[in-house]
Amino acid sequence: MSDRIDQAVALLVEAHASGVRTLLPTDLTEAEAREVQIEVIRRRGSIGAWKIGLVSGVMRAAPIAIAAVASTGHHYPAITFGMRGLETEVALRLGRAFLAGGDPPTDRDIVDAIIEVRYAIEILDSRLSNWRNASTEHTLADGLNNAGLVLGAAISDWRRQNLAQPGATLFVDGNLRGRAEGNGSGDPVVLTVTLVRHCHTHGLDILAGTWITTGSSTGCTFVNEGANAIVRVNDEDVVGVAFGGIGGTR
Numbered sequence: 001m002s003d004r005i006d007q008a009v010a011l012l013v014e015a016h017a018s019g020v021r022t023l024l025p026t027d028l029t030e031a032e033a034r035e036v037q038i039e040v041i042r043r044r045g046s047i048g049a050w051k052i053g054l055v056s057g058v059m060r061a062a063p064i065a066i067a068a069v070a071s072t073g074h075h076y077p078a079i080t081f082g083m084r085g086l087e088t089e090v091a092l093r094l095g096r097a098f099l100a101g102g103d104p105p106t107d108r109d110i111v112d113a114i115i116e117v118r119y120a121i122e123i124l125d126s127r128l129s130n131w132r133n134a135s136t137e138h139t140l141a142d143g144l145n146n147a148g149l150v151l152g153a154a155i156s157d158w159r160r161q162n163l164a165q166p167g168a169t170l171f172v173d174g175n176l177r178g179r180a181e182g183n184g185s186g187d188p189v190v191l192t193v194t195l196v197r198h199c200h201t202h203g204l205d206i207l208a209g210t211w212i213t214t215g216s217s218t219g220c221t222f223v224n225e226g227a228n229a230i231v232r233v234n235d236e237d238v239v240g241v242a243f244g245g246i247g248g249t250r
Contacts, residue, residue: 001039005032008141009039015127016044019082023129024138033141034202040143041065047207049091049149051122052195053185053215056136061198062144069211070241072152076123078225078244081147083131085124086223086241087216088168088178088231090188091151092117094210098196100203110193117158117188119168119231119238120213123148124220149213152231152239163188163214168238170218171230178218185215 001009004025011022028036041047041063048066052059095115098105125147128134139145155161164187170178185191191214199206223229223243230240 001035002032004028005035005039008032008036009043012036012040012127012142013043016040021082021127021129021131024141028135028137028141030137030140033137036141037062037143038204040141047210049211049213050195050199050206051144051146051149051213051215052191052198053144055139055144058136059185059191059194060136060140060144061195062140062146064143064146064149064211064213068146068148070148070150072150072239072241074150075242076148076244081123081125081243083125083145083147084223084225084227084243085145085220086170086172086229087122087124087220088166088170088180088218089120089122089213089216090117090155090163090166090183091120091149091211091213092188092192094192094196094206094212095208097208098200098206100200100205104200105196107193110196111189114189114192117155117163119152119155119166119233121150121152121229121231121239121241122146122213122216123150123241149211150239150241151211153236164217166217166233168217168231168233170221171232172221172223172227177221180217183215183217188214191215
């Protein structure tokens, strides 16, 4: 590991721990950024999920720490996040491992490995003080702004459902804030295949039980401390999350 990568990892790990944003070395390459994101997660624990989606028109992926994966209804303390962006997503779970040292998996191998699909809310935050205009490489190193993944109700008979258009609506403090208009990144099953292939190409193992979250169908909604967010499908609550502090949204 180069000194530049080690410096970026140390800065991000400290930012995760302290909640104080940081600046990364300016000359990180995309390959170095991928190394950084993996090492940051390893120093914080282990990988519990991956995210994949379009970033500036290009498909990108990042690991999510197992400690950042929660169940619906989770209540976060007010100080946990600074940005608190929410995205309504669909997360797929793999029932088998895909190891980097094995043969390249086929599309059928990957699709057959999907054992569960759930509604989810991804929480977005940044460890970067210049997050509004951060480079693609810095955003990638910072895990594509992931700060948490909240898993909700299972989608029954998911193989017969249009997962790219889940028909979800996002309510914050009882107010409609997002309506599903389709996943701009594409079909979540195809994205899962792409993610597994990405990991195999870059020598990364995916363990059995890993979740893959596949991009927002409602855009990104920012909320304030005290906000309560609920995703509904067919008038049923399917996933929710709450934040401490005084209620409100922005």
